[in-house]
Amino acid sequence: MIELLASRYTYVLMFVLLGIGIYMVIASENLVKKLIGVNLFQTAIFLFFVSMAYIDADGASAPIVPHHGEPGEVMVASPLPQVIVLTAIVVGIALTAVGLALIIRIYSEYGTLREDTLREVRADE
Amino acid sequence: MNSSLVDLLPPLLIVAPILAATLPIALGLRFDRTGWSVAAITTTGLFAAAGYLASVVHAGGRVTHTLGGYPRTYGIQLVADQFSILVVLLVTGVATGVLAYTRRGGPRGNTFYTAYLLLVGGLLGISLTGDVFNLFVFLEISSLATYALVSSGDGPESAVAALKYLVLGTVAASMYLIGVAFVFMATGTLNMVELAEAIPNAERQTLIQAGFAFIVVGFATKVAQWPLHTWQPSAYEQAPDGATPLIAALVSTASAYAFGRLIVTVFEVDYLASMPRAASIVLTVGCVSVLAGTVLAVIQREVKRMLAYSSVSQFGLVITAYGVVIAGGSETAFTGAAIHLVGHGILKAGLFLSAAIVATSYGARTVDEYAGLAKRRPVVAGAMAVLLFALVGVPPAVGFVGKWYIALGAVEAELWPVAAVIFLSTMLTLAYAARLLEKMYFTPAAGAASARGHGPGTVATDGGEQSDGSRSSSEPRSDGGDENGDEGREGLASDDGAVETPLAAGVSYDPTGGPGRDGSGRSPDPVSSGMVAVVVVAAIVAVALGFAGGTFADFLEPFLTEVFN
Numbered sequence: 001m002i003e004l005l006a007s008r009y010t011y012v013l014m015f016v017l018l019g020i021g022i023y024m025v026i027a028s029e030n031l032v033k034k035l036i037g038v039n040l041f042q043t044a045i046f047l048f049f050v051s052m053a054y055i056d057a058d059g060a061s062a063p064i065v066p067h068h069g070e071p072g073e074v075m076v077a078s079p080l081p082q083v084i085v086l087t088a089i090v091v092g093i094a095l096t097a098v099g100l101a102l103i104i105r106i107y108s109e110y111g112t113l114r115e116d117t118l119r120e121v122r123a124d125e
Numbered sequence: 126m127n128s129s130l131v132d133l134l135p136p137l138l139i140v141a142p143i144l145a146a147t148l149p150i151a152l153g154l155r156f157d158r159t160g161w162s163v164a165a166i167t168t169t170g171l172f173a174a175a176g177y178l179a180s181v182v183h184a185g186g187r188v189t190h191t192l193g194g195y196p197r198t199y200g201i202q203l204v205a206d207q208f209s210i211l212v213v214l215l216v217t218g219v220a221t222g223v224l225a226y227t228r229r230g231g232p233r234g235n236t237f238y239t240a241y242l243l244l245v246g247g248l249l250g251i252s253l254t255g256d257v258f259n260l261f262v263f264l265e266i267s268s269l270a271t272y273a274l275v276s277s278g279d280g281p282e283s284a285v286a287a288l289k290y291l292v293l294g295t296v297a298a299s300m301y302l303i304g305v306a307f308v309f310m311a312t313g314t315l316n317m318v319e320l321a322e323a324i325p326n327a328e329r330q331t332l333i334q335a336g337f338a339f340i341v342v343g344f345a346t347k348v349a350q351w352p353l354h355t356w357q358p359s360a361y362e363q364a365p366d367g368a369t370p371l372i373a374a375l376v377s378t379a380s381a382y383a384f385g386r387l388i389v390t391v392f393e394v395d396y397l398a399s400m401p402r403a404a405s406i407v408l409t410v411g412c413v414s415v416l417a418g419t420v421l422a423v424i425q426r427e428v429k430r431m432l433a434y435s436s437v438s439q440f441g442l443v444i445t446a447y448g449v450v451i452a453g454g455s456e457t458a459f460t461g462a463a464i465h466l467v468g469h470g471i472l473k474a475g476l477f478l479s480a481a482i483v484a485t486s487y488g489a490r491t492v493d494e495y496a497g498l499a500k501r502r503p504v505v506a507g508a509m510a511v512l513l514f515a516l517v518g519v520p521p522a523v524g525f526v527g528k529w530y531i532a533l534g535a536v537e538a539e540l541w542p543v544a545a546v547i548f549l550s551t552m553l554t555l556a557y558a559a560r561l562l563e564k565m566y567f568t569p570a571a572g573a574a575s576a577r578g579h580g581p582g583t584v585a586t587d588g589g590e591q592s593d594g595s596r597s598s599s600e601p602r603s604d605g606g607d608e609n610g611d612e613g614r615e616g617l618a619s620d621d622g623a624v625e626t627p628l629a630a631g632v633s634y635d636p637t638g639g640p641g642r643d644g645s646g647r648s649p650d651p652v653s654s655g656m657v658a659v660v661v662v663a664a665i666v667a668v669a670l671g672f673a674g675g676t677f678a679d680f681l682e683p684f685l686t687e688v689f690n
Contacts, residue, residue: 022296025292025296038292038295038296038299042295045299045302045306048306049306052309078313080315081309084258084315087262088261091262091265094265095269095291095295098269098272098273098291099288099291099292099295102272102276102291103288105281106285109281110281118285122285
């Protein structure tokens with residue numbers, strides 16, 4: 001167990017972050033916090049991708065093209081997951097922007113960011 | 126044409142709408158209302174290109190394009206085969222058809238058409254990609270465009286619906302991404318064909334099983350399966366009338382296609398059949414959604430909500446078919462799923478377009494307000510009746526063919542409870558379809574006219590407000606009121622400001638209805654002939670495709686023999 005924590009701590013961290021993120025989405029009444037929860041959830045996945053590229057190649061260096069040493073001798077982390085994470089980050093930013101824009105519109109229409117108040121306001125109308 | 130040029134068609138189909146999506150905004154700086162023309166030209170071109178690509182695929186098998194020439198182990202491949210080209214044809218066809226409505230029916234803003242084209246590009250990307258991570262990116266592109274389209278509806282409710290959809294949709298797509306991460310960890314590749322070879326030989330099978338579990342949850346949300354469907358009815362209801370047909374017909378359809386693609390091409394049927402409980406989980410999700418969606422549809426008052434819940438159950442059928450494919454290796458059920466995907470897309474587009482026309486002309490949004498529609502708008506009511514019967518599965522319409530193949534597959538695989546659910550769902554579909562048909566054809570609008578007697582000209586008796594408490598009352602008043610306000614100026618000039626029960630108000634007009642009923646011609650009829658024509662075309666296509674059911678199966682045959690050998 002201790003060994004697992006020492007060597008694979010990023011995986012444990014990923015599941016902790018996934019849990020916190022999904023809990024925020026479900027439990028928080030504040031719309032902005034919900035969106036932060038979604039972001040945390042996504043970030044955990046980015047962490048997962050990056051750490052899986054590194055762990056299998058212990059001591060590997062970053063996959064930057066002009067590295068020193070003989071080709072084939074230097075251990076390099078897999079660049080593919082890193083490219084994936086870059087793309088996923090861009091997607092995540094776009095989603096956050098759209099989500100925040102919607103929240104601004106909701107706030108200007110209903111004057112609240114809390115979901116329970118929002119429910120009451122909409123029920124009253 | 127020479128083959129290298131045909132290879133360019135798949136990337137062109139994706140890139141063209143996304144590039145064209147920038148044009149309405151750019152041209153909007155100088156000209157007003159260029160959006161519709163840009164969208165019309167683009168989608169028509171895409172439909173033609175898709176048709177040509179389909180003929181090439183039919184004649185010579187799949188067309189692949191490797192982006193940038195990178196090897197497929199880590200590059201991205203676009204693949205057009207028999208299954209994906211069906212979805213491409215559906216996406217481009219429906220996108221072109223819905224424009225016939227939005228020309229007059231709106232929304233008219235340039236940004237609306239930007240989101241429209243972006244959505245089409247994303248959906249075509251989902252259909253054509255051969256890479257599981259690329260699929261995630263296109264899922265998100267189409268989702269983003271959908272959130273924008275939903276939130277462009279009138280009133281603040283649409284923003285709430287869009288945000289709900291955004292949170293659920295993003296978590297769902299992230300679930301899919303976790304699944305991809307697990308599978309990638311076990312195999313080291315993202316290409317669908319490479320994955321199909323690598324998955325059965327992977328050392329750590331637990332990773333792949335966990336990955337499939339996450340992917341199932343992600344797509345169950347994207348396809349709106351019970352109990353993860355909650356985003357869908359409010360999103361469909363609050364989206365502008367012109368956007369709902371596009372969203373309802375295509376967005377979940379593309380996700381369901383992607384799920385089917387992952388099942389048959391990436392994980393492969395034999396492998397999933399040996400995976401413990403995979404078949405039973407997919408079957409259970411599908412069957413429960415069929416029943417829950419139908420029951421929820423029966424109890425709805427709003428027509429758009431009813432149709433949305435009906436989508437839950439119809440996609441439940443498709444997922445059930447996938448379950449049958451996994452459990453029994455049934456080619457028949459897969460053919461049924463493909464036909465039902467296309468058929469349901471056309472039917473829902475037609476039904477939501479009819480609902481939009483009725484809402485535009487009378488502000489009628491609840492089932493009760495549809496009373497007497499058959500007299501007022503016989504063509505729209507007739508087309509709607511055909512589409513509803515097709516949805517129920519009355520032969521020879523396309524809804525029947527899809528359900529028939531799925532049920533046949535379930536019987537062949539000897540999954541009797543599943544077959545029972547499919548037949549039961551047809552009965553239950555009849556329950557809500559018949560409710561609407563009864564209102565349109567057998568309940569006279571005079572019944573509504575007596576309701577009008579409660580306070581003619583003085584009280585705003587908008588039926589939508591009284592009968593449905595779940596909806597914000599300001600919203601139906603604003604859109605219903607606008608339409609009725611227009612008619613009020615035409616027909617009841619003295620009754621200014623009175624908002625009648627829509628069809629009851631209509632009775633006091635010239636009974637011929639239709640264009641120019643007031644004779645003054647001051648304001649144009651809100652319903653153009655193009656809007657009616659597209660609904661009629663949808664109804665005709667739904668019946669014609671039913672006759673062509675066997676052709677569908679023949680068209681898919683090469684794909685099926687490749688996948689199920």
